[in-house]
Amino acid sequence: MREGTVIKSTGSRYRVLDDAGTVHDCTIKGRFRTRGIRTTNPVAVGDRVTIDEHDGVICALTPRLNYIIRRASNLSKESQIIAANIDQAFLMVTLKMPSTPVEFIDRFLASAEAYRIPVSLVINKSDLYGAEEMEMALRVKGVYEKVGYPGYIISVTEGINIDQIKEALKGKVTLISGNSGVGKSSLLNRLNPSLSLRTDDISEFHEQGKHVTTFPEMHPLPGGGYVIDTPGIRGFGVIDFDRNEIYHFFPEIFRQSSGCRFYNCRHLSEPDCAVRSAVTSGEIEQWRYKSYVSMMLGENPKYR
Ligand SMILES: Nc1nc2c(ncn2[C@@H]2O[C@H](COP(=O)(O)OP(=O)(O)O)[C@@H](O)[C@H]2O)c(=O)[nH]1
Ligand SMILES: [Mg+2]
Numbered sequence: 539m540r541e542g543t544v545i546k547s548t549g550s551r552y553r554v555l556d557d558a559g560t561v562h563d564c565t566i567k568g569r570f571r572t573r574g575i576r577t578t579n580p581v582a583v584g585d586r587v588t589i590d591e592h593d594g595v596i597c598a599l600t601p602r603l604n605y606i607i608r609r610a611s612n613l614s615k616e617s618q619i620i621a622a623n624i625d626q627a628f629l630m631v632t633l634k635m636p637s638t639p640v641e642f643i644d645r646f647l648a649s650a651e652a653y654r655i656p657v658s659l660v661i662n663k664s665d666l667y668g669a670e671e672m673e674m675a676l677r678v679k680g681v682y683e684k685v686g687y688p689g690y691i692i693s694v695t696e697g698i699n700i701d702q703i704k705e706a707l708k709g710k711v712t713l714i715s716g717n718s719g720v721g722k723s724s725l726l727n728r729l730n731p732s733l734s735l736r737t738d739d740i741s742e743f744h745e746q747g748k749h750v751t752t753f754p755e756m757h758p759l760p761g762g763g764y765v766i767d768t769p770g771i772r773g774f775g776v777i778d779f780d781r782n783e784i785y786h787f788f789p790e791i792f793r794q795s796s797g798c799r800f801y802n803c804r805h806l807s808e809p810d811c812a813v814r815s816a817v818t819s820g821e822i823e824q825w826r827y828k829s830y831v832s833m834m835l836g837e838n839p840k841y842r
């Protein structure tokens with residue numbers, strides 16, 4: 539028997555890195571259930587497991603510190619566990635080629651708050667930015683840092699501020715997220731050149747509308763720690779996301795809400811709403827509030 543971490547899961551087969559550094563290809567024996575949800579995969583990347591290395595089976599699953607899920611498909615009641623035991627997430631965005639909508643950022647951050655996973659914002663492709671775009675990048679970084687999310691402005695291809703990223707990844711399990719084309723694979727290749735992941739993956743981009751099954755993978759970093767790559771997964775779902783709780787997942791809105799006249803203020807059109815006052819005064823960023831309202835109204839924007 540050995541203890542290890544699942545570093546790859548393809549539905550029925552699992553790759554486990556044991557604590558002595560040996561990789562095992564395993565299947566599952568027995569039943570593993572996740573309380574509260576129906577899952578398509580009982581074991582996920584990041585899971586701590588006990589294996590029988592002679593039979594190549596996973597025989598026990600250690601309770602998770604956290605995990606993130608998404609719906610297996612649009613119609614499905616089943617969920618896919620994307621990853622487990624995550625220390626932090628890096629949301630990679632770009633202001634140009636492609637341009638990431640701030641609402642995408644805010645929805646991601648709200649989901650991560652619901653999971654209590656700390657997020658840093660990584661603004662990539664700074665080499666492409668002119669003076670105006672750089673100003674915008676600094677503004678975006680400032681807005682999110684004020685809320686509590688560290689920000690980095692980097693260029694993977696030019697190697698700008700990559701040291702800051704390496705430092706922030708050291709010794710941690712980090713989920714790398716972001717829409718297609720922002721440079722996630724390029725960053726991982728730069729951090730660990732032995733990976734040679736495909737970049738500019740056109741097929742991945744085109745297949746996003748279809749229900750292609752993609753399998754997250756966990757990669758060790760030379761400086762210690764792991765990154766979890768989630769190809770084709772742009773956001774994640776949240777279990778039991780109650781609309782009246784959405785304001786809990788916007789930290790600056792939550793902080794202001796104690797000043798509202800009504801304890802059950804939704805911060806939409808109620809009188810004496812401290813949140814809306816803070817938007818008017820500029821204390822809360824307009825676009826953050828707009829994202830909040832959009833989520834409250836149940837809008838469901840599609841992003842590429
Ligand atoms: N100019 C510029 N291009 C970049 C940078 N990082 C990545 N790219 C390019 O952006 C494209 C998409 O990168 P990729 O790593 O495949 O993005 P992913 O879809 O997020 O994995 C590729 O053509 C990369 O060469 C950067 O810092 N600056
Ligand atoms: Mg990629």
Ligand SMILES: [Zn+2]
Nearest residue numbers: 798803805811
């Ligand atoms: Zn209010």
